[in-house]
Amino acid sequence: MAAGSPAAMFCQLMRKRVPDTILKLDHVGVSFDALKAVDDVTLRVRRGERRAIIGPNGAGKTTLFNAITGVVPPTSGRVEFDGRDITRMPPHRRAACGISRTFQITNLFPSLTVEQNMQLALCGLTPRKFSLLGSGGLTDTERDQADRALALSRLGPRARSLVSELSYGEQRQLEMAMALAPGPRLLLLDEPAAGLSPAERVIVADVIRSLPAEITIVLIEHDMDLVLSLVDWVTCLNNGRFLAEGAPAEIRGNAEIQDVYLGKAHRHA
Amino acid sequence: APIRIGLMAPQTGVVAAGGREIIDGFSLFWESAGNQVGGRKVEIIVEDDASNPDTALQKARRLVEQAKVDMLFGNLLANTGLAVANYVKGNGTPYFIPVIAADDLTQRARIKNVIRAGGYSASQFSRPLADWALKQGYRKVAMISQDYTFGHEQCGGFAQAFTEGGGTVVGQFWHPLNTSDFSPYLGQVAGVKADVVFAMQTGADATRLIQQYASFGLKDQIPLLGSQNATDQSVIRTMGAECEGIVTSAHFAEGADLPATQTFVKTYSDKFSKIPSLYAFSHYVGAMWVAKAINAINGKVEDRDVFLDTVLKTDLPDSPLGKPVRFDDYGNPVYDVVIRKTMKNKDGKFWNVPIGGYPQVSQFWKYDPATYMKQPPYSRDFQGIKKT
Amino acid sequence: MLEIRDLHSFYGEAHVVQGASLTVRDGEVVALLGRNGMGKTSLIRSVMGLSAPQVRQGSVAWKGEVLTGMKSHEIAGRKIALVPQGRRLFPSLTVTEHLTMIKSARARNGWTVDRVMELFPRLAERRQHRGNQLSGGERQMLAVARALMIDPELILMDEPSEGLAPVMVQHLEGIIARLKEAGLAILLVEQNLYSALAVADRVYVIETGKIVHEADASALVDNPQSLIRFLGVH
């Protein structure tokens, strides 16, 4: 987290006073015309928690992320981050509070190099983004950070390549590296392993596992093996609504979830 | 060494057709003179001003500084002429403007080396027309005109003479250049109950106005008077019966039954298969006039002061105008103005035929030049309308 | 029968398919496995005749007819359909329009909008949504449904299970099985090894643009270790 920015300092101040809950959704709803993609969802996420959100396709998981990050502001309810009401905040200020995300549909800067993508990810919260005449390259500290993040996601050798020339799997990994770069306090991962080969999945799981404990992670993922090996609490949505919640073991046994989501007995658990 | 003349004519842009005729009329004269004058060869360098003042300026600069011409001629649109005039003011290059009509160039803001050879000032001919209109018994006029200096000045001349003679202006409508649809204005013109309408348009605007005036049925209700350019050949040669019977005033009427005029019209028509327009004959006359002066100084155009003085003192008795002309003290010609009407000629083409005349009309009409120039130049806000 | 012989494809100077050969027999489901960036998509695109990557050597034949060099609409006209990676729906068309935009030439299998909607009831509820207003899974369903509308005899599916909920993956497996029953041949690119084994007759493993392994699926179901070795999972 960039210590310098005023918004960040404010968030830090606030943190001292608030209890353990870092993300609080109260009766959040998002509608597209008549369709209620997210419908009256109430949710609490503790600091440092590893949380998964599962649910059938179209359950509203991504939309919920959009409501948290401000891409699509909630049409009803209230979102609180670290004790602060962020329901109406624009996305970039939420990012400044320490919320970071990956996108389900890869969302990178294709005409820039991997390194420049990382630089943009790193400068988002520093005043350097307004440096009009400064030198364009990475500073030494930024380079260190970028190298570390790229090494972690096995992208080191491709630092100078254009993103448009990466394979899909590599792009997914960059997606993750960029979300981690600014040192977020809340990390929202939207299907980080989708489209990855089993080998790459292992890498992703390792990366997530190795993140510092104080980072709160909310994860959307359909790969149940991955989910169950990573998180300590699972929330299941269906048709935009809250369906069930529990520890991984409970979820597997939940008949309702099996019905709408897991299907017949999970094969390789 | 040859005498080098820079001719600027719009060959592209809105008034490209007029520009073509400028070149035709101008070169027609020089060909007839064997491309020689005062014992020297004449070299003409043509540049396209693109109907755009910035380009005109650029081209003038090029002609003077790179091609090193002895004098400039031409331009069609007032704004291009003004831009060039401003430029030659700084370096003294003689600049002849057979079409550019902005009053002040030979009045309040006179530039010594800018001379209107073959040209006229905008308000010069509309005053006699106003007088003629009063004599026909018209008392209430509505005016519809392009909203720029040329229009303001022609309308100002008409309005001032008309109101001073006892008429009233019941409405003035200013439309932007290149108005495609005149219906909003025509609706208002119809609404003010005028005896007569004075229209001041050039080029395509004139065509459209005349045509739409007819199609709205106004032609049969209120007679239409126009500025010289409104029924110029450049406008009416592509038109039908809509243009018949419009009365205008000018220094030239291609339908005038004068030998000099008809010879010129015939030569020109034979060569370019169209009746010459204002742009063509003005440049023909302008070239003829200046050539006569150059002959008088034996081709020594390099001595600019003598050259310019000689031009101003030169009279032109035998031009296609058919009447002798001379310059006043301000570099603007004094003409016998004709009142003319569009009619069909024996070939079935429309042209302008004289129906009246006013001898020796100067740019100051009946006013004393010094007093006249104390009144502000005509503009949208000042039309010289006499308060009653 | 689809026969790919010693195919070489390039993105500019980058040699991404380096002499791959594989076969899909009539009515057979063949899975193509491989790690990210190994050239699976490039291979599929080469078969479909899409403008990049450029095929510089080798041949693709379908029912004995050589496809290489044809325009992709001509290839599609030979009843080969594509379910592309990343779905590639049309953002400005509704679900219904996706399905009705092609008038299928005398349907052999008779795929109609109604029949497709039956297969994907979820789409029936979203008829008026546009391509970019669907959830990830819904998009995938629509991409498959769209491919069916040209009444294919061969479908090239590039990672269709990507981003699908487990229940949907199973649903998709069921669909693939039903398509197979209907006599379609399918070339399936998959990351999900188990899902692939559940539906495929044979599997190929591709590595840096070359086929490095071929096996019968039935032999692997109970003992996938050998395959896993090829896929680089530890």
Added chain:
Amino acid sequence: MMGINLFQILNGLTFAALIFIVASGFTLIFGLLRIVNLAHGALYLVGGLAGYSAAKASGSFVVGALAAMALVAALGAVLDRGLLSFVRGVELRQVLLTLGVAFILNDISLVIWGGDTFSVPVPAALRGAMWIGGVMYPKYRIFVLVLGLLVFTALWLLLNKTRLGALIRAGVDDPEMVEAMGINIRRVFLGTFMLGAALAGLGGVVGGAFLTLYPSADAEILVFSLAVVIIGGRGSLVGAALGALLVGLLNAIGQVMFPELAYFVIFGPMAVLLAFRPLGLFGRAA
């Protein structure tokens, strides 16, 4: 007073009908093919001039209109196949390429027709004025109004009730995918482009009969078309109709009420509208 009002409204409506005819071709190409065809005005001019010559030669307005549409559609085909196919998919390059073509067409028409002002001869039946609701009004302008309505209806049916409409839109989103579905997308694009161009040609003849044709008429009609499409929103036919109506009425009434502000009357409200709805009245994000 009442008479003048109806009169001005009729003026607005008839002018709107003309710019709709032209702008609908523009919006078809712009909205569906994503090509901002800045040569549209030039096609209008060339179409009008060709129509003028054909009508003069044949003595028939209809022949003139048909000839213009055919010629301009052919020009459209050349433009699409011969030039735009090199820059497919890159918006900016397309815009600028068509601008270059506009220069060329405009210049060629200057060479061929010499830059005089022409007006297409109107059939005798449509000449003169008639009485409508107490005002004398030119018959021809009423004809233009009816024609505008006809064009709107025909296009609306084509786009919304036919498969072709859906195909075109899909082709815009992802031509490669449409191609992979077995459709020769190039042919669909070509057809659309020719239709859009033909509408410009029709506009040229119809408009040429009362607005006249002259060098730079192309730029003026283009500016009106742009305004219409910007206000209406990309690709929306209904938007274009509404935009044309708005521009037509603003033009007619604005010139009466605020003669000083000519261009501002159209572009001022347009800028304000866009500040609130950046994609126009009916525009949708891609």
Added chain:
Amino acid sequence: MVLLALAVLPAVLPSYQVSVVTQVLIFSVLAMSIDILAGFAGRTSLGHGAIFGVSSYVAIYWSSTLGGDIWIGIALGILAATALAGVFAALAIRTSGVYFLLLTLALGMIVWGVCLRWTAVTGGENGLRGVGRPAFIADHASFYYAVLIIVAPLTWLMWRLVHSPFGLTLRGIRDSESRMRSLGYNVPLHLFVAFVLSGFFAGVAGGLYVLFNNFVSPSTVQLSQSVSALLMAITGGVGTLLGSFVGAAAIIVLENAVSAYTARWPSVLGIAFVLIMIFAPEGVVGRARLLLARRRSRSSKPDHSGG
């Protein structure tokens, strides 16, 4: 090297050609100001001619009509252009792609309409005539040096700008606005700043143009002004910045040379336009860069296969 060549130019060229080169320098600044937006933020403006022209109008109005000091006039002109760019930006930054293009075009049309019709101030069709250049830069050569002295650091400033971290954020915005927002960037603010800065540079070009041309008219703010400046940027190569010099030189020299020989120069320009778009859409400089890069990568090709 290039600078040296530019420095000795007046010694070797006839004076008229020197003034053409001066013109090239001035329009290069305008083209670069467009390139900042078009090449880096992905927003192609057709309103910069208006911004440029307003600067000229204000400077001439101040010095000629009001009789003020020419330098103060130019400063005011640049200020006005920057402010106008601010207004344009406020309206336009929410759009992108062709919509941005069309919106800026429309805004430019409004400015043009105002210049044309607000006769009392702008002189309408006829435009405004200036008071002429101050004596010490009156001749072509010294004026050329004056312009060179201003344009060189200006170019350096723009070069730094587009290669700064801020410049990188613009490129990020061009590629994905939503990603930028979620990384904590205030996208509209960045675009606004970029537009205003770009307007400032266009304003400086407008100020220089006053000294060069000593005249301003609606055709200075006309759409064709924006178009030709954009054309220069493109001919040189969008996104190369310095390509603008090549582009401006090419277009202005072409216009000068061709129009001297044939009245058909619009056709020539149009054909040049079409050919550039088809064969060298990256522009002259862009193309050269591409070829260089290709050669380099061929000689030392890194092996990427293996993922």
